Amino acid sequence: MLRKEKEELLVKIFQDPALFEREVLGIASSQERAEAMEFLAHKIVYKTYKEQLNFLHIKNFCDFELSVIESILFKELVHEFVSFCTEVLYLDKEEGYARVRQKENRVFLHAIAHRYFFEYAPLIYTQIAQSFIELILSLPHPQILSALVEDVLQSSLVKNQNLAAIHSFEQLYKRVRAAHNYKNTEMSKLQFKVAEIAKQLSQSPEDPQLLQNYKFLKKKLDALSSATLDQFDAAIKRLKDTMINAMQAQNK
Secondary structure (H helix, E strand, O other), rough: OOHHHHHHHHHHHOOOOHHHHHHOOOOOHHHHHHHHHHHHHHHHHHHHOOOHHOOOOOOHHHHHHHHHHHHHHHHHHHHHHHHHHHOOOOOOOOHHHHHHHHHHHHHHHHHHHHHHHHHHHHHHHHEEEEEEEEHHHHOOOOOOOOOOHHHOOOOOOOOOOOOOOOOOOHHHHHHHHHHHHHHHHHHHHHHHHHHHHHHHHOOOOOOHHHHHHHHHHHHHHHHHHHOOOOOOHHHHHHHHHHHHHHHHHOOO
């Protein structure tokens, strides 16, 4: 691509959000956007900003900061644009950042970040709430209540909400542990069935019924493996939904 063509493309990219998504983010449909945001939500909470948003890594509840999410989305857009400049257009990284520093381009990116925040913040809240359930599961005993867990339970994320099925932390801990054990038991059963069919397939690789059963059970096992604990216990689901709704209300 000639320098003139690159320049024309860069000008157009910052005039058309759909073109920016297609060229820079590789997004061509609402379905692809939703999938990309789900991936990004997990990346933000479990990797790039885990010290601020992931309860498994937060040291103190005062470090938990929801208000940074929209600025995080802006930074991710900047990162993707600079990567596009260097990896696709073969421009210097500094030239990419220089484009972002232009006022009209920053306004453009902030508008996209704001739209993503408005539409997809619940995906991030879901990952945050999930990390809290994982924190509870990580505790070795219900009597060992960490200061962070206690602070969360006493915070506006949970306190005074309608969680009738949970009357104490010990009860919550037991439900989380029971859901975890149930999931592992069901996975072990499925893994055994998959292994049995795989063994039969090694002797009859063309058997259509065996192939169908193997694919069905493998798909079921994959789904179970990625299932979160709130899918096995209504009270855990209410806790998770309560936290998500509270974060949504706080960060409007």
